[in-house]
Amino acid sequence: MRILVVEDETALREQLNQALKRKHYVVEQAADGEEGLYLAREWPYDLAIVDLGLPKLSGIELIRRLRAEGVALPVLILTARGDWQDKVQGLEAGADDYLTKPFHMEELFARLNALLRRATGHASPQLAFGPVVLDTSAQQVTLNGAPLELTAYEYGTLEYLMHHAGKVVSKTELTEHLYDQDFDRDSNVIEVFITRLRKKLDPDGNLKPIATERGRGYRFVLKAQGT
Known part of the structure; x- marks a missing residue:
């Protein structure tokens, strides 16, 4: 997941x-509001x-301008302790949540995970699709209850596909949301990650969780548990 930090x-x-x-x-940084606005518009x-x-x-003002332009990415605001008016103004401008300084990183991660789940329509930190369960809090994946060993890149690819289950995700979209700017966009690395995931998720070739949409990208096709 790609995150913009404006601080x-x-x-x-x-x-x-x-x-x-x-x-x-994947993190990109801005040291002032103008730079943050530019990055949020461009990437x-x-x-x-x-x-x-x-x-x-x-x-x-940064948030107000983004919302006026239709940029709908989730926004977590950071505020000084006791400045409740700023919290209210930030939420009214279009922010989705706030965190008061100083804060613990564990709380930051919990709020980020909640916002990311909400943005993709998932209420639980566990994304359960058939025998595949991905825990976004623990960053762990199980298959039929047994843990899978995934690299960070494999996990990131699977998490993004599962958050957008049923939708076609292009290689360009995966690259932009998951990998640093110096990632080799012209290589076949994405195909390698997908191949590895298929082998780990579907060693017998019966599940077929990730479909290739020729010329368009990939789609996670398993149905969510309970649907």
Whole structure:
């Protein structure tokens, strides 16, 4: 998942950057509101973390402009303790949730996971499709109750496909949302990840969880449990 961090405090911005990358998020940073607005307009993000007290353009104005332009990515705002008016203004401008400084990273990750699930229509941290269950909180996958060993890239690819189950996801979309800018977009690496996932999820060749839509991309085809 690709996340935009807009924070002017250098130490906190780098702390967020490192913590998110350890959780295998792709992170891009902006140090002021104008740069944050530019990046949010130009690139597809799954979520943005926005400090309200930004130079050049406030976080509230950044959010207002994005919403006025129809940019619907989930936004988590960061506010100073006790500034309840800022929280109200941020939510009214179009933010989806807020976190008060200082905060624990565990709470940040819990709120991010909740926003990402909500944006893709999933209420539970566990995405259950047939015998395949992906736990977004623990970042673990099981097949028929047995844990699967996946690389970070394999997990990220599967998580994105399962969040968008039933929809065709192009290789370009996967690359933009999951991998750093220096990722080799012209290579067949995505095909390699898909091949590995198919072997691990479907060793007997009976389940066929990931379909190839020729010339369009890939689609996770298993039905959600309970449907």
